[in-house]
Every structure is written in structure tokens, then in C-alpha cells.
Amino acid sequence: MKISKSIRISRNxxxxxxxxxxxxxxxxxxxxxxxxxxVAIGNGAQKEVLNKIESMGTNLIVVNAGQVQKTSGRQQIxxxxxxxxxxxxxxxxxxxxxxxxxxxxxxxxxxxxxxNLSSNTTITGTTSDYQTIRNFYIExxxxxxxxxxxxxxxxxxxxxxxxxxLFGKNDPIGETLRIGRVPFKVIGxxxxxxxxxxxxxxxxxxFIPVQTALRRVFNLTYINTINLxxxxxxxxxxxxxxxxxxxxxxxxxxxxxxxxxFTIQNQVELLETQKETTDTFTALIVSVAxxxxxxxxxxxxxxxxxxxxxxxxxxxxxxxxxxxxKDILLQFIIEASILSVGGGVIGIFIGVFIAIMAxxxxxxxxxxxxxxxxxxxxxxxxxxxFFGVYPARKASMLDxxxxxxxx
Amino acid sequence: xxxxxxxxxxxxxxxxxxxxxxVFALRDVSLEIHKGELIAIxxxxxxxxxxxxxxxxxxxxxxxxxxxxEEKEVSKLGxxxxxxxxxxxxxxxxQSFNLLARTSALENVELPLIYSDKVNVTKLAKDALNLVGxxxxxxxxxxxxxxxxxxxxxxxxALVNDxxxxxxxxxxxxxxxxxxxxIITLFQKxxxxxxxxxxxTHELDIAEHAKRIIKVSDGRIVSDELNNSPRNAExxxxxxxKEVKNEN
Ligand SMILES: Nc1ncnc2c1ncn2[C@@H]1O[C@H](COP(=O)(O)OP(=O)(O)OP(=O)(O)O)[C@@H](O)[C@H]1O
Ligand SMILES: [Mg+2]
Numbered sequence: 329m330k331i332s333k334s335i336r337i338s339r340n341x342x343x344x345x346x347x348x349x350x351x352x353x354x355x356x357x358x359x360x361x362x363x364x365x366x367v368a369i370g371n372g373a374q375k376e377v378l379n380k381i382e383s384m385g386t387n388l389i390v391v392n393a394g395q396v397q398k399t400s401g402r403q404q405i406x407x408x409x410x411x412x413x414x415x416x417x418x419x420x421x422x423x424x425x426x427x428x429x430x431x432x433x434x435x436x437x438x439x440x441x442x443x444n445l446s447s448n449t450t451i452t453g454t455t456s457d458y459q460t461i462r463n464f465y466i467e468x469x470x471x472x473x474x475x476x477x478x479x480x481x482x483x484x485x486x487x488x489x490x491x492x493x494l495f496g497k498n499d500p501i502g503e504t505l506r507i508g509r510v511p512f513k514v515i516g517x518x519x520x521x522x523x524x525x526x527x528x529x530x531x532x533x534x535f536i537p538v539q540t541a542l543r544r545v546f547n548l549t550y551i552n553t554i555n556l557x558x559x560x561x562x563x564x565x566x567x568x569x570x571x572x573x574x575x576x577x578x579x580x581x582x583x584x585x586x587x588x589x590f591t592i593q594n595q596v597e598l599l600e601t602q603k604e605t606t607d608t609f610t611a612l613i614v615s616v617a618x619x620x621x622x623x624x625x626x627x628x629x630x631x632x633x634x635x636x637x638x639x640x641x642x643x644x645x646x647x648x649x650x651x652x653x654k655d656i657l658l659q660f661i662i663e664a665s666i667l668s669v670g671g672g673v674i675g676i677f678i679g680v681f682i683a684i685m686a687x688x689x690x691x692x693x694x695x696x697x698x699x700x701x702x703x704x705x706x707x708x709x710x711x712x713x714f715f716g717v718y719p720a721r722k723a724s725m726l727d728x729x730x731x732x733x734x735x
Numbered sequence: 736x737x738x739x740x741x742x743x744x745x746x747x748x749x750x751x752x753x754x755x756x757x758v759f760a761l762r763d764v765s766l767e768i769h770k771g772e773l774i775a776i777x778x779x780x781x782x783x784x785x786x787x788x789x790x791x792x793x794x795x796x797x798x799x800x801x802x803x804x805e806e807k808e809v810s811k812l813g814x815x816x817x818x819x820x821x822x823x824x825x826x827x828x829x830q831s832f833n834l835l836a837r838t839s840a841l842e843n844v845e846l847p848l849i850y851s852d853k854v855n856v857t858k859l860a861k862d863a864l865n866l867v868g869x870x871x872x873x874x875x876x877x878x879x880x881x882x883x884x885x886x887x888x889x890x891x892x893a894l895v896n897d898x899x900x901x902x903x904x905x906x907x908x909x910x911x912x913x914x915x916x917x918i919i920t921l922f923q924k925x926x927x928x929x930x931x932x933x934x935x936t937h938e939l940d941i942a943e944h945a946k947r948i949i950k951v952s953d954g955r956i957v958s959d960e961l962n963n964s965p966r967n968a969e970x971x972x973x974x975x976x977k978e979v980k981n982e983n
Binding site: 333337344641642644645646647648649650651652653654655727728729732 | 789794795814815817818819821822823827829833835837846847849850851892896
């Protein structure tokens with residue numbers, strides 16, 4: 329018998345018992361759409377993280393004072409280390425051939441006032457190279473120059489959140505605000521940058537010249553961070569080695585036989601650790617979703633077994649009028665395949681639809697992955713066949729007269 | 736003679752029914768069916784007629800003994816060969832019709848054709864329904880047909896693939912006299928065209944239309960005789976129609 333005939337028989341069977349067909353489809357539909365939605369969520373999260381890491385600047389190396397401790401994914405510096413200085417930043421730029429630019433950074437949260445409004449905001453003392461290195465540029469007005477930094481002028485550049493919180497609809501440029509008790513003149517506004525990897529709003533930040541910051545605001549002689557830009561991505565490791573050597577020399581660590589009083593991190597590393605965590609996350613949800621696919625397969629198995637019991641007379645009759653065991657086997661396997669393929673296709677549509685709706689309705693980034701669609705479809709087909717073969721074999725082994733006699 | 740279609744050698748069929756012990760539905764039955772025969776099998780209820788028909792029709796296996804269909808031993812046929820014999824060589828009319836409830840008369844009759852390599856399935860099925868006088872009931876479901884009409888759908892299904900031999904298990908069991916004669920007329924016509932026919936009946940006046948009458952009792956063949964002057968169902972049918980006309 330031709331396959332096309334078997335397909336027609338199976339299709340008619342499924343159509344003639346719609347409720348049962350729909351019930352057996354549901355499991356697979358839920359399984360497939362769950363896989364697609366879950367992977368889209370995982371992928372979206374991963375993409376978001378990668379975007380953030382990339383938006384931190386290209387070929388970025390971050391030198392932090394002290395040893396960075398990792399606690400539950402977040403990074404924290406333990407204790408206060410006072411050895412990292414603005415001079416270190418300058419020397420690294422001039423002495424490390426692989427480093428093209430460097431900028432010192434010292435931050436602290438302080439109360440900022442304008443008129444009778446106030447806000448607790450991160451004050452970032454840095455230099456104008458910060459813009460290129462961190463890929464975070466001025467949008468309106470000007471950023472303070474290197475000369476203005478050296479002269480410790482009291483200029484401030486505001487992040488967008490600060491503008492919103494303190495100034496509302498007023499134009500802040502030219503206005504004077506107080507950081508702590510020190511008055512600063514607003515000369516520019518940064519572009520919007522969004523949250524960083526740790527979810528901290530990077531727009532809730534005021535940039536001031538690092539010299540001004542240390543002398544007039546923080547009263548410090550040291551800094552906590554140096555951001556470096558490496559010439560090219562394949563010189564990353566080389567640059568890290570140079571930076572480490574220069575800093576150990578300058579901090580006289582070798583002579584005193586001490587371990588590093590700084591930590592060097594690069595973007596590639598960050599990318600990899602982040603990718604690892606999101607990958608395990610994705611693997612976890614995919615395995616959970618796969619279980620629902622298997623449950624869907626068991627649904628097909630159950631429904632097929634019931635169908636065979638119900639249709640035992642029909643099977644006997646088909647055999648009596650000339651269906652071979654192979655014909656019967658094929659018919660039921662095709663039925664299982666139609667169920668799993670149908671469930672798979674419907675599941676794909678529902679999954680994609682929900683993923684799109686969810687990304688519209690929520691803040692989440694959902695990224696639908698084509699491989700997840702293909703794999704979940706193939707998986708549902710395999711499950712349908714796997715769970716369809718047993719009932720199909722059972723049906724094909726029936727004895728025609730016994731089947732016809734059974735009630 | 737090489738015109739034997741079915742040859743049964745010492746068939747025994749035993750059903751194991753725990754409490755009451757074994758049931759011998761057939762005991763040591765040997766039988767030859769030749770091409771062109773019209774055979775009636777008679778016997779009391781429970782004597783083993785259906786069991787014999789099922790085995791002769793290659794649907795059931797004997798517990799002991801062997802069955803040859805066109806000289807091939809049926810128990811040695813492969814899945815495909817056996818299916819092909821059932822499909823192309825044999826037409827079987829079941830005592831309880833065995834029609835598919837959810838499908839139309841036409842689709843029921845088409846069923847054997849689906850498993851053959853015939854192409855004009857619908858036309859052949861319609862022709863067969865026409866032959867049994869059901870041209871106007873093609874799209875009715877079995878539930879919408881009378882017992883006699885269902886019987887005729889079952890006969891159409893047995894005829895549709897143009898088999899060499901037709902086994903009919905009580906084809907007139909549910910019919911009134913007129914319908915019975917119509918069916919027997921059809922069988923006699925098919926037999927004249929060269930088809931071999933074996934039918935089971937309780938009624939002697941039906942059996943007398945056959946060219947050979949086999950009597951079964953308690954699983955054994957107790958008599959097997961040729962009927963040299965079989966009755967003609969068509970003339971009886973005409974007589975019957977006339978009688979009805981006269982009455983009116
Ligand atoms: N599947 C079965 N299991 C057990 N016993 C059976 C089975 N089928 C038939 N029998 C027994 O075998 C014997 C013969 O049955 P069979 O159906 O062949 O009789 P029959 O001559 O066709 O009767 P009827 O005229 O009533 O149709 C009966 O005693 C019956 O009870
Ligand atoms: Mg019977």
C-alpha cells in the first residue's frame with residue numbers, strides 16, 4: 329500500500345475524533361512552546377549581558393585597587409588599599425606599549441544639591457579619556473578638558489538620571505550645583521547609558537575632574553580604579569602582563585615579596601564568565617522544558633493505546649480485507665507522527681507568538697533562537713515516533729478474528 | 736484434477752475455556768473446494784460453521800491440521816502474501832456484517848480496494864453497491880441502514896475486489912424471503928460467471944439453491960452431498976413478485 333494512502337487513513341482517523349486528537353496534541357504543544365519561550369528568555373538575558381559588556385568599551389582593561397573578591401557573582405573590593413594613584417594611570421599609558429589610553433577613576437556616593445532639591449548620587453572623578461575608553465560620550469555641552477582637570481576646576485558633567493531628578497524640565501547647563509559643600513558649574517550632559525552588569529544605573533552619575541575630586545571633594549591621595557584601553561584585542565594578554573609588571577615595580581611589591589595590591593580584569597574574561605552562567609541557566613530551563621516534551625510523548629502513548637483498544641474491531645476488519653501487519657504498523661506510526669509533527673508545529677507558533685508578546689509586554693529582552701525551534705521540533709518528532717512505535721506494534725500483532733470478536 | 740481452490744486436511748479447532756474445559760469447535764474436518772462450486776454449509780447453532788468458514792477464509796488458524804489455498808499451505812505464507820490472498824482472492828461476508836460505524840456505505844465498500852493497487856476505487860465501490868441494489872444509499876452510515884441493507888453493504892464489500900472465492904456466513908440470516916431470494920439470485924449469478932461461493936445457512940430451502948450441501952454437527956462433517964437439481968432463485972423471485980401483485 330502506498331504511504332499517501334496510509335497518511336490519508338490516519339488523517340481521517342484523527343479528524344474523526346477531534347477531542348482525543350487535541351488532548352494528545354496538548355502535551356507536545358506545551359513542551360515545544362515551553363522550550364522556545366525558555367530559550368528565548370535565556371538567549372535574551374545573554375544578549376543583554378553581552379551588550380552591556382560590549383558597551384563598557386572596546387578592548388577594556390580595568391585595574392582595581394586591592395584584591396577583588398567574588399561573592400555570589402558580584403565583585404567586591406575588600407578593605408581600602410591606598411597604593412593606586414593618578415600617576416600610576418599616567419605611567420601605565422606611557423610605559424606599556426600595548427596600552428593606548430588610560431584614565432583614573434575614583435567614585436563615591438555623595439549628596440548633591442540644586443536649589444532646594446537634593447539627591448544621593450555617584451560622583452565619578454575621572455579625565456576626558458574616560459569617554460573613549462568606556463564608550464560613554466557627552467551629548468550636550470562639553471566634557472572638561474585635560475587642562476581643566478590639571479587646574480582642578482569645578483566643572484561637572486551630569487548623567488541623564490541626575491538631570492531628571494534634580495532639574496526636571498530646566499536646562500542644567502550653566503547652573504551651579506553643590507556636591508557636598510563644594511559648588512560646581514554644570515558644563516555638559518552625558519548620553520544615556522542604562523544599567524551596568526550589576527544593574528546599577530550608569531546615568532545616575534556626575535563626572536568631575538579627578539584632580540578636583542581628590543583635592544576638593546573626597547580629600548584623598550589615591551584612586552580605586554584605572555581604566556585602560558588596549559591597542560587591539562589580540563594584545564590583551566600582553567597588555568595585562570605589562571600593566572602587572574609596571575604596577576608591581578612602582579608599588580615595590582617584588583622587593584618586599586608581597587602579592588599584588590591590585591586586580592586586573594579584562595572584558596574577554598567577563599564575557600566568558602557571564603556566558604558560562606547564562607549557558608548553565610539555559611541548559612537548566614531547556615532540560616525542564618524537555619521533561620514536558622517527554623510528558624507530551626507519554627500523552628501520545630496513552631491516547632494511542634486507548635485508540636487501539638477502541639478500534640480493535642476496525643483493525644481486525646482491515647486485516648481481514650487485506651491489510652498486512654506492515655500496513656497497520658505504518659498507519660499507527662503515521663498517526664503518531666502526525667500528532668507529534670502537528671503538535672510541534674502548533675507549539676512553534678504558540679511559542680514564538682508568546683515570546684513576541686512577552687517581549688512587547690515586558691521589559692525583558694527575548695531572543696527567539698532558530699536552533700531551539702529546529703531542535704524542539706525534531707525532539708517532538710522523535711518522541712512521537714518513540715512512543716508511537718509500541719502501540720503501533722501492538723496493533724499490528726493483533727489476530728483478525730479475535731479482534732473482530734472483541735467488544 | 737487441478738481445479739482445487741481450497742483444501743482442508745484434518746482441521747481441528749480447540750478453544751481453551753478454563754472452567755468448562757476445552758471446546759472442540761472443529762474435529763478432524765477434511766474438505767476440498769473446487770473452482771466453480773456453489774456450496775451451502777448447514778448445521779445447528781454452535782456446530783462450528785463460522786469457525787470452519789473463518790479457517791477456510793484464511794482469517795483464523797486451525798489448532799491442528801493444515802489448509803491449502805491454491806496449493807499453497809496457508810500457515811507458511813508470509814505477512815504480505817497472506818494479506819494479498821485475503822485482499823485479492825477471498826471475499827468474506829461476516830455473520831455480524833462488521834461494518835465500520837463512523838464511515839459511509841461507500842467507504843466501507845472501498846476498504847478492501849485501499850489495500851489493493853486498484854486506482855478507480857470510488858467507481859468500483861459504487862458499481863458493487865449498485866450490484867447489491869444500494870445505489871441510493873451510498874452515503875448512508877451503517878446506523879442509518881436496515882439490517883438487510885447492512886447485510887448487502889457487507890456483500891458489496893466482499894465482491895468489490897473481484898475475488899475468486901466468496902465466503903458468506905449466513906448472508907440471508909437477517910433478511911425476509913424476498914430479500915433472501917435477491918441475495919441468492921446474486922450469488923447464483925456470480926457463480927455462473929465463474930466465481931466459487933461458499934455460504935452458511937440454517938434454512939434448507941436456501942441451501943437447496945446450492946450445487947453441494949455440507950452438513951456439520953458438533954464440529955464434524957456429517958454429510959457432504961452434491962445437489963443435482965439446485966433451485967433457481969430468480970424464477971422463485973419472479974413468482975414471489977407475481978404473487979404480491981395478484982394480492983393487490
Ligand atoms: N472465541 C471463542 N472462544 C471460545 N469458544 C468459542 C469461540 N468461538 C466459538 N466458540 C465455540 O465454538 C463452537 C462453534 O462456534 P461457531 O461460532 O463456529 O458456531 P456456528 O456454527 O457458527 O453457530 P451459529 O449458527 O450460532 O453462528 C461453539 O460451541 C462456540 O461456543
Ligand atoms: Mg456462526
